[in-house]
Amino acid sequence: MSLLRTPFYLARFLLQSILLALGQIWMNKTRSVLTTTGIVIGVAAVTAVIAALTGLRSNILGEFEALGTNKLYIIPYRPDTGRFQHASGRTLRFTPDQFDGLVEHCPSVAGFTLLADAADKVIRGDRSIDGARITGIQPAWHEIENRTVTLGRPFSLLDEQRAAYVCLINPETRDQLRLDRDCNGQSIYIGNRRFLIVGVVEPAVQSALFLNQGEGAEVFVPFRTHWNVWQSRLIAIAASQSPDVSDDARAEVRFFLRQTRELKPDDPDTFRIEVIEQYLRQFDRVAATITMVAGAIVGVSLLVGGVGIMNIMLVSVSERTREIGLRKAVGARPAAILFQFLIEAVTLCSLGGLLGIAGGWALTLLMAVLPGAQLDKAYIPLWAIAVAFGFSALVGVFFGMFPAFKAAGLDPIEALRHE
Amino acid sequence: MLIRLTGIKKIYQVGVETIHALDGVDLQVDANEFVAIMGPSGSGKSTLMNILGCLDRPTHGTYELAGEQTSRMGGSALARVRNQRIGFVFQSFELMPRFSAVRNVALPLTYSPDGWSNRRRKALDALARVNLADRAAHRPNQLSGGQKQRVAIARALINQPDILLADEPTGNLDSRTTEDILKLLVQLHREGQTIIIVTHERDVAACAQRVIHMHDGRIHSDQPVEQDPDVGSVVAAKRQRDSQEAV
Structure with missing residues (x-):
């Protein structure tokens, strides 16, 4: 019977302790607010950082989807x-x-292209571009990179087999060289070789995160031509079926x-095959590091906040010495007193944690409307709320322990004599 | 036999000095006795009270309360004994200022295993026993001194303790309210409650059945009070003394 009743008794006692603690906190409003400031700021900071990283991640995920998540980069290693x-x-x-x-x-491979990069000078009449990006590609490249030829034609198999001196350019190159909009059939010099322009390739999807993608002047030549002329390191890009x-x-x-x-x-x-998802994983690693650094900073602020909690709990124990004495006299076990003060510290810290989460939420709303910050998708994931709340409660347990033990260890006679 | 103290000693070490607060006390109290403990300050009556109330443990000797050997109990076990077997009344009431009278009375139930059922009902019943049912919702600062002490007595009674221990229960009260409190204690005694009070006022002690005088940590005398206690005359004496003091 008493075994059955024990959990019920504990629940009632817990509830009563929490209500008592809330009453105590409410009575000392100013003091409680000041005490929990450290925890509020710490929790707000960490939830905001996590929200920012989460937002950044979903942005990056979106970008990757635009780039194609089925690409495999094959690189010597x-x-x-x-x-x-x-x-x-x-x-x-x-x-x-x-x-x-x-x-x-x-x-499982749908398409495949060899790829080689070089930088060279591109000349057209009196205009030139230093260090233009010269890329050797194979026909499948257009599909894999999702960049089609808008004017003119892609390279033919014949171009590839003959290593013909033909090229595709991007609009940027065309504009820099002041070529006609439809510049097919005109020719440019790459280094000292003359190339015939056969088409214009659409620009790459502009990505705010990968600035070097499709930026600047680009010239594409058949892969074999590239291999013969520049002989630079080659890599391959394959696309999986899905x-x-x-x-x-x-x-x-x-x-x-x-x-x-x-x-x-x-x-x-002696080679590496990188799936684009790997870059996402890489970001996750970076994000984890940032979270850890932020966590460490927050840890320090929680530590400082915790010491504040400990201090105020010691004050509370000292102020309420007579109350402790009375409670002991009417039959409170040391454990009950310990529990009461521990609950009070935990309640205080948890309230600080809740306020901090609210603060972090406000910061998140703020950063979402910040122009150009790439954080429009920022939100606080549920686990972050749970962790922030759990940690502040843990701080309460840790730093409330000493004052609570002090209260529990008081001698009832001494405590009742206390002025 | 409700209480059996055998060879109780309480020895403090203050610096190099050894103080024998209690120096061999043997005492037996039956159920339904009304005992007053008197003595000058430093005679050991408070220490004896603390030991009787299981707030303190003797250095030597044994204390048997209602068949239980308490002298070697641990903190939790003593807390249980205080909760279930002992009701305390203090000179300065010791009420929680932010709690209403009924919540103050219910405080010991917080620490009783079966204290959650009919908590409020029990507290109201206890308040009714001290004739304060109409003040249940009042806070201590809305009550007079005598009413506060009655709330404290109700709190002491709530777990139906074997003994009611009162340490100078009228020490902070004027003669009128002293009369109320003493009448209440006599009434409770008539209802079967075992009561032990500590007092330095002879007139208050006269309400008891048995008066024990302490001196230098020992029991100096232990005598029954012959006459039936007449609270009225006791209070009259006290009132007279109060007015003399006022003059």
Whole structure:
């Protein structure tokens, strides 16, 4: 019977302690507000930071979706171990023939292009662009990058096979060189070679986060032409059939490349395959670091706030010594007194935490309307509210412990004599 | 036998000096006795009271209360004994200023295992026993001294304690209210309540059945009061003394 009644008794006691604590806090309004300021500010700061990061993340996620989450970047890589760890860049670099037949052998791969970048001077009459970006591409590039030819035609297989001196330009290049809007059939010099313009490629989706994407003057040439002229490092971009099978595509490409690069079974990979999601993960890592730093700063403010709580609880214990004495005299166990003061500290801190969450929410609303801050999607996730609240309650337990023990340990006779 | 004290000693060490607050007290109190403890200050009567109330533990000796050996109990067990078996009345009332009378009375129930059922009902009943049912919602600062002490007595009675311990219960009261309180104590005693009070006023002690005089930590005398206590005459004496003091 008493076993059955115990939880009920505890719940009533808990409720009564909380009400008592709220009464006590209400009676000392000014003091309570001042005491919890540290916790309010700390919690507000951390929830605002988390809200900002969450907003930033959903923005980035949106950008990635625009860029295509089914892309696989294939890049040469020097492994940390194995026989290639001291290999030269020349040994490790890709050659075009290593990718021959990739699409046929990898069923999850929808399309595939080799890619090589160089910077060179582009000249048209008396106008020139220094350090324009010269990219060698294959026909599938347009689909993978979602950048079609708006005027003119893409490269043909013939252009690729012959390594023809033809090029596509972006509107930026056209404008900088003061070419006609429809400039097909005109020619420009790249370095000292003359290239025929066959089309204009639409500009890249403008991304606020990836400023170097499709910015500035771009000139595209057939990959083979690029390979012959600049001989720069090449990478490959593959597109999986859908984002869902990108892991399959990755495995297939890996298997294929290990064969064509003639790796032995115990050799580590000499290339990397990066799914665009990896960049998201990278952002998550950065965000985690930022959260941790913010958390550490907030930890300090919670610590300071906690010391304030401890101080005010000690004052409270001292002020209410007679009350403690009386409660003990009428039969309060030391544990009951301990509990009462602990609850009071926790209630105080939790109220501070609630105020802090409200403050963080206000800050979040504010930053969402801040122009140009990329934080329009900022919001406080539920887990952050739970963590912030939990932590402030924990601060209450931790820093309330000492005053509560002090109260519980008071001698009833001494306490009743206290003036 | 409700209370059995055997060879109780309480020894304090203050610096190099050893103080024998109680120096071998043997005392037995039956159920339904009304005992007054008297003595000059420093005689050990307060220390004896604290030990009887389980607020303090003796250095030597044993204290048996209603068959329970309390002298070696821990803090929690003593708290239970205080809650269930003892009701305290203090000289300065010790009411919680922000609580209404009925909440003050109910305070010990907070710490009773079965204190949650009919909490308010029990508190109101206790207030009715001290004739203060109409003041249940008043706060201490809205009550007179005598009313405050009656609230305190109601609080002491709420768990139907084996003993009611009152430490100078009329010390802060004028003669009129002293009369009220003494009448109430006599009334409670007639209803079967065991009462032990500490007082330095001879007239107050005269209300009891038995008077114990303390001196230097020992019981100096232990005598029954012959006549039936007449509260009226006691108060008359006190009133006379008060007026003399006023002059």
